[in-house]
Amino acid sequence: MPTTESEALIDLSGVVFSRGSNRLFNGVDLQVRRGEVVAIMGPSGTGKTTLLRLIGGQLRAAAGRVAVDGQAVDQLSRRDLYRLRRRMGVLFQSGALFTDMTCFENVAFPLREHTDLPETLIRTVVLMKLEAVGLRGARDLYPGELSGGMSRRVSLARALALDPEIILYDEPFAGQDPISMGALMQLIRQLNDALGLTSVVVSHDVDETLRIADRAYVISGGEVIAAGTPEALRHSESRWVDQFLNALPDGPVPFHYPAPPIADDLCGEGR
Amino acid sequence: MDNSRTMEIAVGAFVAAGLAALFVLAMQVSNITAFQRTEGYTVDAYFQNVGGLRERAPVSLSGVQIGRVSAIRLDPDRFEARVELTIRSEYDNLPSDTAARVRTSGLLGEQYVSLQPGGMPDSLGPGDEITLTQSALVLEEIVGQFLYEQSSGDDQ
Amino acid sequence: MIGMLQRLGASTLETAATLGRAVLFLLRVLRGSGELIRRPGLLVHEMYSVGVLTLVIIVVSGLFVGMVLALQGYYTLVDFGAEQSLGVLVALSLTRELGPVVTALLFAGRAGSALTAEIGLMKATEQLAGMEMMAVDPEHRVIAPRLAAAILSLPLLTVIFNVLGVTGAWLVSVNLLGVDGGSFWSQMQSQVSFSDDILNGLIKSVMFGVVAGWIAVFNGYDCRPTSHGVSRATTRTVVVTSLIVLGLDFVLTALMFD
Numbered sequence: 001m002p003t004t005e006s007e008a009l010i011d012l013s014g015v016v017f018s019r020g021s022n023r024l025f026n027g028v029d030l031q032v033r034r035g036e037v038v039a040i041m042g043p044s045g046t047g048k049t050t051l052l053r054l055i056g057g058q059l060r061a062a063a064g065r066v067a068v069d070g071q072a073v074d075q076l077s078r079r080d081l082y083r084l085r086r087r088m089g090v091l092f093q094s095g096a097l098f099t100d101m102t103c104f105e106n107v108a109f110p111l112r113e114h115t116d117l118p119e120t121l122i123r124t125v126v127l128m129k130l131e132a133v134g135l136r137g138a139r140d141l142y143p144g145e146l147s148g149g150m151s152r153r154v155s156l157a158r159a160l161a162l163d164p165e166i167i168l169y170d171e172p173f174a175g176q177d178p179i180s181m182g183a184l185m186q187l188i189r190q191l192n193d194a195l196g197l198t199s200v201v202v203s204h205d206v207d208e209t210l211r212i213a214d215r216a217y218v219i220s221g222g223e224v225i226a227a228g229t230p231e232a233l234r235h236s237e238s239r240w241v242d243q244f245l246n247a248l249p250d251g252p253v254p255f256h257y258p259a260p261p262i263a264d265d266l267c268g269e270g271r
Numbered sequence: 272m273d274n275s276r277t278m279e280i281a282v283g284a285f286v287a288a289g290l291a292a293l294f295v296l297a298m299q300v301s302n303i304t305a306f307q308r309t310e311g312y313t314v315d316a317y318f319q320n321v322g323g324l325r326e327r328a329p330v331s332l333s334g335v336q337i338g339r340v341s342a343i344r345l346d347p348d349r350f351e352a353r354v355e356l357t358i359r360s361e362y363d364n365l366p367s368d369t370a371a372r373v374r375t376s377g378l379l380g381e382q383y384v385s386l387q388p389g390g391m392p393d394s395l396g397p398g399d400e401i402t403l404t405q406s407a408l409v410l411e412e413i414v415g416q417f418l419y420e421q422s423s424g425d426d427q
Numbered sequence: 428m429i430g431m432l433q434r435l436g437a438s439t440l441e442t443a444a445t446l447g448r449a450v451l452f453l454l455r456v457l458r459g460s461g462e463l464i465r466r467p468g469l470l471v472h473e474m475y476s477v478g479v480l481t482l483v484i485i486v487v488s489g490l491f492v493g494m495v496l497a498l499q500g501y502y503t504l505v506d507f508g509a510e511q512s513l514g515v516l517v518a519l520s521l522t523r524e525l526g527p528v529v530t531a532l533l534f535a536g537r538a539g540s541a542l543t544a545e546i547g548l549m550k551a552t553e554q555l556a557g558m559e560m561m562a563v564d565p566e567h568r569v570i571a572p573r574l575a576a577a578i579l580s581l582p583l584l585t586v587i588f589n590v591l592g593v594t595g596a597w598l599v600s601v602n603l604l605g606v607d608g609g610s611f612w613s614q615m616q617s618q619v620s621f622s623d624d625i626l627n628g629l630i631k632s633v634m635f636g637v638v639a640g641w642i643a644v645f646n647g648y649d650c651r652p653t654s655h656g657v658s659r660a661t662t663r664t665v666v667v668t669s670l671i672v673l674g675l676d677f678v679l680t681a682l683m684f685d
Contacts, residue, residue, distance in 0.1 A: 056560055058556065058559065058560070082562040082564070083562070085559075085560055085561070085562040086561075086562045088560070090557070090560040090561075092553045092556065092557055092560075093553075094552055094553050096552065096553040096554050096556065096557030097554075097557075098554055098557075099552070099554070109561070109563075110561045110562075110563070113561070113562075113563045113568070114562065114563075158561075275468070275471075275472070278471060278472060278475045279471055281475055281479045282471050282474045282475050282478070282479060284479075285474070285475075285478050285479045285482065285580075285583065286474075286583060288482075288583075288587060289582070289583025289584070289586055289587055290583075292583075292586040292587045292589070292590040293586045293625075293629075295590050296522070296586055296589055296590055296593075296625050297621055297625065299593075299612070299616070325613065325614070325617040326613075326617065327609075327612075327613035327616065327617065328613060329607075329609055329610070329613075336609070339609075339613075376508070376511065381511050381512070381610055381613070381614050
């Protein structure tokens with residue numbers, strides 16, 4: 001049954017997931033309420049992208065519950081899953097635009113596939129979405145002609161095409177110059193508030209993410225080690241959170257990869 | 272979308288070319304075809320054995336092709352093969368006692384009808400019958416005959 | 428020794444798993460083919476890139492294969508005085524065997540590898556995953572049109588190949604080598620049967636189309652989404668398709684022409 005205002009729109013409880021022999025999640029609890037911008041942070045390789053895939057139903061958890069709007073995602077039929085996905089927009093790390101279509105056609109794609117709207121109406125909607133991300137003028141360019149930041153914004157326009165309730169951002173700030181980053185940050189926050197969306201931002205760009213998030217989760221070693229508002233996290237007493245948020249090279253996450261003492265390596269068999 | 276229009280035309284042409292190719296294969300290459308009419312008049316010849324003679328095989332006189340075999344059928348009354356020869360119109364003065372033989376070109380080549388002119392003054396006309404015919408040589412009969420002659424020769 | 432057996436066992440299991448995945452994949456794609464009837468534009472687009480663009484190599488190869496067949500056939504037959512049978516030799520070789528098989532091999536090299544690379548690249552750049560998240564099934568939207576295009580195009584390409592082969596053979600036999608034009612066609616037409624030879628060759632080409640198309644799209648869909656993975660998948664398409672086409676041809680020939 002659908003959730004109410006105070007219940008979590010996205011609810012992960014006790015989620016366990018492994019990739020091969022690597023246990024990515026060992027009992028993760030995570031809630032995202034309607035209208036929030038929630039950040040999921042942590043070092044690279046902790047499987048943050050995998051979390052988004054679990055929410056979107058592309059992957060199935062080994063144990064635990066992944067629920068979106070009260071429905072357990074892994075128990076949905078293919079039809080229901082697709083219906084749920086239409087309420088979600090996803091921004092992939094690489095943009096995932098279709099390279100053989102123009103920006104306009106990319107944004108129009110979900111409209112053409114899922115609706116029977118006439119072309120004139122589709123054109124209006126597409127132009128409005130592109131306008132929202134500031135790229136209406138780029139509508140006839142191909143993805144190959146766009147910069148990374150621009151292609152991410154077009155991707156965002158495409159994710160917004162069907163007016164979803166939820167948007168999942170996968171590392172939106174990775175590898176961006178400050179201006180693009182600023183533009184994206186502003187878009188994420190403003191669109192979330194203006195359109196009444198719920199946003200989940202997966203990122204390891206601490207400063208940018210904390211500036212726009214309502215709440216944040218920090219994940220490491222397969223568990224949630226910290227959660228709360230950006231303020232609360234900054235004042236956290238955890239050494240680990242401290243290292244992460246302040247970009248300290250050494251701490252609970254060691255600098256050195258485990259290795260035998262250097263003396264043994266150099267003077268032992270190396271000679 | 273101009274590009275997609277060109278594409279549609281190209282695909283349509285492709286499919287049409289494929290179907291045309293199939294048609295050509297059926298007509299020109301296989302035996303589905305009805306006989307292609309050679310211009311000329313037809314005469315009949317009855318053979319005891321046509322051997323490997325096929326329809327559309329050439330009909331020649333003195334080595335020059337003057338027509339084609341247009342049909343080969345079994346005559347149910349005479350129990351002989353009725354071969355219909357279509358001869359080109361310009362060769363309309365073949366004597367009425369022209370003989371027809373089934374010969375083989377080369378050792379393993381295809382069989383054809385060879386005409387040998389007779390001496391009668393009146394000519395073959397459309398629908399006439401060539402009465403003097405010689406069947407194809409059947410290898411087994413020749414060998415059998417040869418062996419028979421050999422053995423009867425030995426007895427003497 | 429044990430290690431080798433272990434590896435053999437592991438690779439056999441791996442092959443079985445891959446085959447299973449491929450079959451399930453094919454069933455899912457076939458289920459999505461119904462959409463193509465409602466949206467023929469997708470099919471037309473794919474038939475262009477798979478069929479029309481392969482025409483050039485098919486036309487040229489067909490011509491040359493026919494010419495070479497005629498040339499080589501002549502040198503052998505003329506010793507027996509049987510050069511009028513050249514037409515039969517060429518036509519039967521082409522319609523029964525060379526047409527379907529060579530066309531399928533060329534198709535695998537030109538169109539099959541392109542399909543694998545295209546789909547593999549779409550997978551590597553997350554376009555397929557993106558489509559899934561937009562609630563559009565990529566197996567229906569991307570794969571099904573391409574597979575259908577392959578199955579429809581290969582028979583068309585095969586007959587075009589055959590016609591050009593016969594034409595090339597005719598050019599060489601009659602105009603170059605002096606074989607009698609009438610005998611060339613008359614013998615051919617009497618010996619080549621539409622139902623036994625041409626139709627069987629067509630059936631072969633349809634089955635090769637299924638094989639070539641299926642292998643090409645599956646390898647692209649299943650590959651590792653890295654540049655190395657895509658390149659390996661592309662070569663695998665050409666190699667596996669070629670081997671299976673040749674093997675299948677043997678089986679079909681044994682069944683059809685006895």
